[in-house]
Amino acid sequence: MLDRITAFFQRIGQAVGRGIGLLIAWLVWPFMAAHGWYRQRHWMVKGPILALLVILVGLYGYFIWQTQVWSGFNPNFVESYRWSERTVPAGQELPAAAPAAAAAAATPAARQCQSSAIVDASADLIDMNVNQNAWISSMLLYRLGLFGIDWDHTPFLDNKASFQRGVHQAVRRTSAELVDTLGRVRGTSGINSNLQDARGNLQFDEFSWYFGLDPFGFKTPSPAYYRTAIEKLRAFNADLTSCNATFDTRADNLIQFVDRIANDLGGTAAILRERSENNSAGWFDTRADDRFWFAYGQLYGYYAVLSGAGADFSQVIRERNLGPLWSETLTRFRSALRVQPAIVSNGSEDGLIMPSHLAVMGFHTLMVRSNLVEVRSVLDR
Incomplete structure (x- = not known):
């Protein structure tokens, strides 16, 4: 009885091994066939194909790196602003700083508001x-x-x-x-x-690359619009600080x-x-x-x-x-x-x-x- 049980599990192991071998062969076969075809070609054919593969590997390497490395990610990053120390609401005028000397008092300081x-x-x-x-x-x-x-x-x-x-x-x-x-x-x-321009730029399609099919032709990629939105938001805050917004x-x-x-x-x-x-x-x-x-x-x-x-x-x-x-x-x-x-x-x-x-x-x-x-x-x- 023990021999039969051992033989049964041996047959199962052999069947699983054959299945894994067939799966690996099925996955590897296209690459082996392509390698055989590539080896028989002239260098004028091999060169462009090799260059294309190098570019593709480089692009995928860069893509994988960018998807896995999260720069600037910090759920506690707001603590660095020290907003709790602010005493004036946004848009309101900041109290004038005490003049360093009597001569400074003669020249009125420019108004400043809270950003x-x-x-x-x-x-x-x-x-x-x-x-x-x-x-x-x-x-x-x-x-x-x-x-x-x-x-x-x-x-x-x-x-x-x-x-x-x-x-x-x-x-x-x-x-x-x-x-x-x-x-x-x-x-x-x-x-x-500035706020209107920032909103318009942030509404832009999230998936736009340098070229598209709908509509067909060259395009401005999404990140370019979003970078413009950063400039517009910072320009608004600059105007707000100067009490001009x-x-x-x-x-x-x-x-x-x-x-x-x-x-x-x-x-x-x-x-x-x-x-x-x-x-x-x-x-x-x-x-x-x-x-x-x-x-x-x-x-x-x-x-x-x-x-x-x-x-x-x-x-x-x-x-x-x-x-x-x-x-x-x-x-x-x-x-x-x-x-x-x-x-x-x-x-x-x-x-x-x-x-x-x-x-x-x-x-x-x-x-x-x-x-x-x-x-x-x-x-x-």
């Missing part, structure tokens, strides 16, 4: 996306996909692109609010041209700003919930990672923007006794940003081996949204 922390955060987020890193979504090899399959539908090399698009969503939403409400007086004054820090503007962000996060939470409830393939869900990292990037961006809003609207927050609730909201953001799984899993919510990271991120997103709704409620009283 906007929201604008600073937005510009720096864009800078991280397109200057400190390559904008992955418009790179040629990302556009081509994996053998024609969209990278977002694979478990490979798409996390950084999704994160960047999430950050960009936060900045794009913020730029719209800057144009429509925050950069105007009660919505009746003229639209600031407007930043309206009324409570109703903050209400609308917080409300729009809460709605945006609510939509993301719904996407996470839908994917979590209708797909439970664990580590094998190829769309779970891009859903997760888009939400993460969106929270990353809004954490910076709302941290800046706390400085810009410091007077409103102080007058409405919002300090503890505002601090708790930012703490919720930090809790969400601490969730950084090496491999995103979309398993069952009570899974032991394959957990549901989408459910976890959805929970944190809803908790942040709940705090923002409460902030809005207090402001609206």
Whole structure:
């Protein structure tokens, strides 16, 4: 009996070995056939093919490097701004510094106003996306996909692109609010041209490369537009510092700003919930990672923007006794940003081996949204 059992398992092992051998042969055969064909060609044929392969390997090496190295990524980067030390809301005139000598008093100093922390955060987020890193979504090899399959539908090399698009969503939403409400007086004054240009550039297609088919012809790539938006945002802040621009820090503007962000996060939470409830393939869900990292990037961006809003609207927050609730909201953001799984899993919510990271991120997103709704409620009283 023992001999029969041993022989049975030996046959199973041999069958598995043959199967693996056939699979490897099937995978290697095209390369072996191409090698045989290439070896018989003339050098005038070999040369261009070899050059093409070298270029392709170089491009893929650069592409893989850019997708795996995240420069400037730091969920705690807002602490470096030291916004808590600001005492004047955005757009209001700064108190004049005491003159160093009596002679200095004879020459009136130029007026200076407080710059906007929201604008600073937005510009720096864009800078991280397109200057400190390559904008992955418009790179040629990302556009081509994996053998024609969209990278977002694979478990490979798409996390950084999704994160960047999430950050960009936060900045794009913020730029719209800057144009429509925050950069105007009660919505009746003229639209600031720098903010308008920044919004227009940030609305540009995220996937544009140097050449496209629809419409056919040469194009300006997405990162060029976003870099222009950085210049326009910094130009607005320069004008604001010189008291030549407007930043309206009324409570109703903050209400609308917080409300729009809460709605945006609510939509993301719904996407996470839908994917979590209708797909439970664990580590094998190829769309779970891009859903997760888009939400993460969106929270990353809004954490910076709302941290800046706390400085810009410091007077409103102080007058409405919002300090503890505002601090708790930012703490919720930090809790969400601490969730950084090496491999995103979309398993069952009570899974032991394959957990549901989408459910976890959805929970944190809803908790942040709940705090923002409460902030809005207090402001609206």
